Amino acid sequence: MANLSRLVSALALCAACPAMAQTPPYTYPLTIGTSSTSILIANPTRKRVIFHNPNDTAKVAVCPVGPSRSNGAAVTAAINGPGCITILPYDRVDVPGPSTGGAQLAMPSAWIGIASAGGSALTIFEFE
Numbered sequence: 001m002a003n004l005s006r007l008v009s010a011l012a013l014c015a016a017c018p019a020m021a022q023t024p025p026y027t028y029p030l031t032i033g034t035s036s037t038s039i040l041i042a043n044p045t046r047k048r049v050i051f052h053n054p055n056d057t058a059k060v061a062v063c064p065v066g067p068s069r070s071n072g073a074a075v076t077a078a079i080n081g082p083g084c085i086t087i088l089p090y091d092r093v094d095v096p097g098p099s100t101g102g103a104q105l106a107m108p109s110a111w112i113g114i115a116s117a118g119g120s121a122l123t124i125f126e127f128e
Contacts, residue, residue: 025050028124032115036077040111040124047104048127049111051085052092058117061086062093064109077114084114104123 039062040049053060061097062082066075077081085093098109113122 002052008060023079023128025125025127028126030113030122030124032113032120032122033078033118034115036112036114038065038110039113039122040126041082043128044106045128046107046126047097048095049107050092050094050125051087051113052123052125053087053089054121054123055089055115055117057089058115058120059086059088060113060120060122062111062113062122064111075112079114079116106108 023033032039033113042065051060057107059079061077061079061081061084063077063081066083067073068075069085077084080086085095086095095107096104098105115122
């Protein structure tokens, strides 16, 4: 009986302590086509993003919105295009924000994407 009362006391103490807040990833299931399109808006608190291509055959390409630092031109998403990350079927790309001194910094840029076939799926996981 004494063990039971100690267990109840311990559980009451744990319930009184505030839990550490943890932000789960935000999930964005999208359908994109063969034209460059916006896939993720700018977010000044974003620390990491994972792009997943769940398609059987379609390739997907993603890139941050420009302009390009090399020539100042606007960036357009293209499969195997300059400045783009091409994601093969069933593959994923993890893009962590930069880190300094052990702290992960924000990567606020908006992203655009394109697929090699119309009506292709793309899943995005965004971490803050």
